[in-house]
Amino acid sequence: MAANEYRPQTILAIDFGTSSTRAALIDVVEGQFRHVASGQAPSTFNAPYFDVMEGLRNALEDLTTVTGRRMLNDSAQLITPVDQDGYGADIIAATVSGGPALRTVLVGLLPEFSLGAAKVAADSAYLNVVETFSLNDRRTSQQQIDALVAARPEFIVLAGGRDGGARESILRLAETIGLGAYRLGGDKRHVLYVGNEALKDRVTQMLKPITTVTAAPNIQPTVGTIAPIMGDVGRAAAAARAAQVAGLSDITAYAQGRLIPTAQAAGTLIQFMSKGTTPWKRILFADVGSQSTALAYASQGDLVLNIRPDLGVGVSAERTLEAEGVEAFGRWLPGEPAEDAIRDFVIYKSRVAASTVPVTADDLYAELALARAALRAAVRKARGKWPRQGPSPRLDLIIGAGATLGQAPHPGLAAMALLDAVGPLGATTLMLDRQHLTAALGAVGYFNPLAAVQSLEGGALLTLGTAVSISHTARAGDLLASAKLVDDAGREAVVEVHAGAIEVIALGLGQTGKLTLKPKGRADVGFGPGRTGTLKVIGGQVGLILDGRGRPMLPPRDPAERAERLQQWMFALGS
């Protein structure tokens, strides 16, 4: 189907997260595709269900309550295509991120080539790499078999050998995998072979009796090149997950064989957005979930996906605290909570109360502190794969997603969390994905690109505004820059930005303006140290944010000073 071909269809986009299952309805409204409504219910990956359909049925029931349109027939089956009563959907798109990350073993020839490439590919899927093997491995074959058995993998990636290159080494490694899988017994492991093309059939034949083998293009067809097989890895991982959990295979069939990892679907959309169809060329999508944090970075059509299955605000809260450290985590909390109290709260959240919601304001700050910690740790690791940009990333657009950010009660809190965690420099538009639509539209785009584009243009994402982050070495209170905004109605506003402070100029949703920034001294407002510049800015729910707090950003250690600063910043952002 061509990108601009108009085919009126009712589309249901389903996402299976760890905590929640969501169903989004997209349909034609006054000649344009729009997101109509969404339904949501707790996911049912876990005991006692082990069947995602229960959660989906509840989410669809929620959707029906809102729209009045049934999605299930009397036998509780999805109605597709749309029936004569207007119930059901023509197209079903499905994404998945839920369930624990697959225990994965990576096998390659050399750490710096094929195994390294496999690691990069593994970062783009919901995989927990528990063991790696290569020719450089000092362990004997039998020790590798022991290690494979001890690792209990659910998913194995075998890479290695450029096309026409190494054969015997690959076959030895395949033999090790086969023997290890044989000793493990039980359900078949999934193996993804992405090595020497000439050996594809032989490796498949060797491993097929004891594993489920999928072959994809060679990850390293020639030395030094890495093939773009992120999609193959994601699909194979999704298929492995579908084999474990009831209901996912049925949904895959409804979705015409496409069950897409959530982060990959979101990446597809922002990759498209970064190609010149929107004003933003360097885009970061940051999805902080209960179990995992996914970052999709797109720069002029090039996409880098980085998924951290060990960082999140619910199930993974404990590991998030370990990654950030108790002291740094505590600096995002007002007051002076004891370290023991922080650990007790986080471990309780992680082990017992993963899906709970914050009740009080302090509770909310703790939840946002977790989101910051998860996102900061994820960005720290992911930045190594982004184009070099200096100490702080330069981003044209940041989209925040996940329940903690997307459903923050005050948009200013989400804006602050994004700025604190990502730490961009210069001008960045901030948006929130409140309805989990980025991944949904990315998946929809496979079937109906126009529906995805029009829904996006129709306000699927909430614009918070433009943030200008100033880099400096000034002392708290020193003048950093003066800012003059002339909005599209000709109104002027002038503000001075001081070190350590946040200033916000009112600029509403749909409004734009021209912002002129004159830095003092060597402060960098995005044009280079000490350089003045003018740029176009867009408004949003928060407005135009001028962030003089510097980078990297951590609140003061002193509790009284910290409480005062946090309150000032939140007040400035309208929270």
Place this chain on the structure above:
Amino acid sequence: MAYIPQTSHVTLLATIRRRRALPAPGELVVSEGQRVSAGDLIGTCEIAESHQLLDVAGKLGVKVAKLEPYLLKREGDLVKKGEAIARRKGLFGLARTVTAGADSRLVLYEEGKALLARVRAVEVRAGLSGRVVGLGETSVNIETTGALLSGVWGNGKDVVSVLRLATGEPNQVLHAGLLEPSLRGAIIAAGNLPDPSLFAGLVDVGAAGLITGKLSARLLDAARAATLPVMVVEGFGEGGFSLPVFQFLSGNSGREMWLNACVWDAFGGDRPEAIIPLPSPGSAPAQALDGQPLEEGKRVRILRGPEAGRIGRVTGLSDRAMPLPSGLRTRLAVIALDDAHGHQPTVSAPLANVELVE
């Protein structure tokens, strides 16, 4: 739309069905309908501790297709260290021999290679007294009637022994002075444990296991390392048992208990728990089930917020999202709380913040 929360069990009497599985393929030694006691063997299997891969064809200098006549041991055979598994006689009485490097089982011949596994026999016991009501390839379901208590954290160990309370109040903290010889061999219940050295103290006094209401997160490493099973029931930090849990433990003190302090695997369904087999009064009591919907009249525990840890009964459910002090909007449950003084103060809590207590 029905909301289905997590369930924790503080059940005085229920029909309980639990799956006991071999960690690897092996042999089950019980049959459908058989009555078992906690210590009865239900099956055995072998766990491989290490492997040895021998290139038999290569060492004998024989093509793979012609290897068969030289094999002295078959798949499944046990072999001793140094024992020959294949031999090819040569000229002048010289022979090429392939020997096992350790006491092991020959598990596979493939493409001229032999895979041997140094194995350790594992026996799996029933863990609870009851009746076998289902057999899988490597697992059995055992059904019993009794009391059931869910935990929130376990250190991965289990034991069957008698339950005794070490503390007389729900919030009472265990200290060295309470570790009496009368606790020898028992599973001990105490409100809280303030000091990691008490784990060693429990072992010294001969305790079989520990159930605690709460435990500081800073003690979890010591609890993991403890040689006796440890289960936490309520959560982490200060405080002890909730009243219903304390009453459960008090009422069952002196009875045999299976303390299964496994690590909670929310995805797989394994949850730390304690089961006390009890005779059924007549007709079988209802099954202890998870996955029930939240409804008026149900007993719940609040998991988060100012009333976290409190238990009460649902008196209403909002059908619309309502605002919280945090600014979030969500559906709420109205709960009449249990109170030691007989009052029943009413509070509201988000649906996402309650669990059923059955």
